Amino acid sequence: MSSISTTSTAASTAAANAALQSAAQSIISGSTGNSSMDVGTLVTALVNAKTAGQAASLTAQQTSDSTQVSAYGALTAALDALQSGMAGLATGATLSTFAATASGTGLTATAGTGAVAGSYSVGVTQIASSQALSSAAFGATTQLGTGTLTISLGSQSMNINVDSTNNTLAGIASAINSGSGNPGVTATIVTGSTGAHLVLRAANTGAANVINVSTSNVTTDNGLSSLGVTSTASTTGGQSTITSANSSNAWTQSSAAEDAEFTIGGIAASSSTNSVTTAISGVTLNLAAASTGTTQTLNIAADTSAQSTAINNFVSLYNTVVTTMATLTSFNSSSSSQGPLLGDSTLQTIQNTLATIVGGAVGSGSTGSTLAAIGITLKDDPADGTMVINNTTLSTALTSSPATVASLFNSTNGIAEQLNSSITNFTQTGGLIDTRTTALNTDLASITTQQGALADYTAQLTSQYQAQFTALDTLMATMNNNSQYLTALFGGANSAGALASANNT
Incomplete structure (x- = not known):
């Protein structure tokens, strides 16, 4: 038990003894006839004298155990944060990160898993685009007729039932947007000086994603059949073309469906999207604009900035664990x-x-490396235990000696992996911390049981003493009354008594 717990128990015992002395005085007073005995105070004092020490001891131990459980919780949280924060260093993934930079505009790139350092000449001749079609002009409220519209995008399609409730341009647009199985076509109404136009847009880019509209079962035709349009995808990745069902009410193509066209090191390539993930291993190219006739340089290099940030974060989280301990x-x-x-x-x-x-x-002999080699050392005060980092030395190591850094943080026996493995052993079920907290919680459960038993004993003892001292108080009151009667009758030290006075008369 801690010194604080011992002090608390001693104080409780001293207070109980003081109350017991006061209760004893109550008995003396009652027995000498000076006053009635204070049964409630007496019972409380006697019960406390028998139970206060044990109750205080149990409470102190309960507080100590609970505080230790909370302390282990704080330590576990700090260890978990360190383990999570250095996960990339433990697996070696962080030191395999690369950054991609392009020399011009209209092209950005990101490097991920599988990327390797290198330099590439990239020329973008065409970016991928999605098709947009505009119908001929109609009256905004004109009822175009009834029938069925089939809307397709690429190989997928849906049917729209057009009836008297939705056969205006706005009704048709709404039916397309809310249609079950919409293949990825959005419809809007654009109103110009000549009237209202139905505008269809494909959600996806690429030459193959062309929009087709066909009509069937048309009745009361007032322009519905002229909404038919056939789009033809380019077989070479170029722009799509269209043919309207009604040449007098022809559709126009405001944006063609086409693939992105580009070269990498003189090798021609294409993509249906402007986010290209298959051209360079581990690299995503983001094409934003064509640069016909010019190329730009794409450099893939180790991302030393991200690596430095990760290592600094590792040091900070480790120091948090040390200061917590x-x-x-x-x-x-x-x-x-x-x-x-x-x-x-x-x-x-x-x-x-x-x-x-x-x-x-990490390693042995002349091949062994320490954190000091990359600028991470312990503080001068050996009792402190925290680490400091020289970012100039770290930066130099990351750029000039990447093999040293990679060795220190290798995924087999590197610093981070050793820490990761040890922390798992500490915090896992059945580990050091779990074993200790389980024992503390078991003790807390036992204390709760003992406190319950003590409460029952206290209640029993209180009832017993209450009955005993109530009877004693009644007896002493009767004896005092009898004593006073006899004194009045026969006399006492300072009185002759009633009988003596009667004889003298």
Whole structure:
């Protein structure tokens, strides 16, 4: 039990003893006839005298156990944050990150898994676009007739039933947008000086994604059949073409369906989208504008900025773990306060394990590397345990000695992987922390049981004492009354008594 718990128990015992002395005085007073006995105070004092020490001891232990459980929770949270934050370093993924930069405009790129360092000459001659068609002009409220419209995009299609409730341009547009199985065509109404136009747009880019509209079962035709249009996709990735069902009410193509066309190192390539993931392994090209006749340089290089950020984050999270452990094991002699895990063997094991890993070398002999080689060292105060980082040294290592950095953080026995494995052993079910907190929780459950039993005993003892001392108080009151009667009758030290006075007369 901690010194604070011992002090608390002693104080409770002292208070109970003081109350017991006061109760004893109540008995003396009652027995000498000075006053009636204070049964309630007496019972409370006697019960407290028998139970206060145990109750205070259980409460103190309960507080101590609960504080330790919370302390282990704080330590686990810090360890989990470190483990999560260094995941990329533990697997080696962070040191495999690359950055992609383009020399011109109209082209950006991102490098991901599988990318390798290199330089590429990229020329974009055409970007992918989606088709947009505009119908001939109609009156905004003109009822165009009834029938069926079949709307298709590429190989997918849907049927729209046109009846008297939706046979205006606005009704047809609404039916297309809300149609079940819409293949990816949106419809809007654009009103100009000549009237209202139905505008259809394909959701997807690419030469193959062309829009076709056909009509069938048309009755009371007032322009519905002229909404038919046939689009022909280019077989070479170029612009789509259209043929209207009614040449006098012809559709126009405001934007053609076409593929992106580009070259990489002189090799021609195409894509139905402007986000190209298959041209360069591990690299996504984002095409924004054509640059016919010119090329630009795309460089893929190690992303030292992201790597530096990840390593700095690792150091920061490790230091948080160290400072958390320092707080949990602190001691202040002037105020007699201490951390809840001061002297705890489980925490000491964790502390020593982590310190050994970050202070050790990866590899052996002349091939071994330490964190100091990339600018990460312990603070000058050996008792502190936190690390400091020289970002100039780290930057130099990342650019000039990437093999050293890769060795330190390799996915087999690198610093981060060693820490990751150790933290898992600490925090997993059945691990060091779980074993300790399970024992504490078991003790807390036992304390709760003991407190329940003590409460029952207290209630029983109170009832027993209440009955005993109530009877005693009644007896002493009767005896005092009898004593006063006899004194009045026969006399006492200062009185002759009623019988003596009667004889004298």
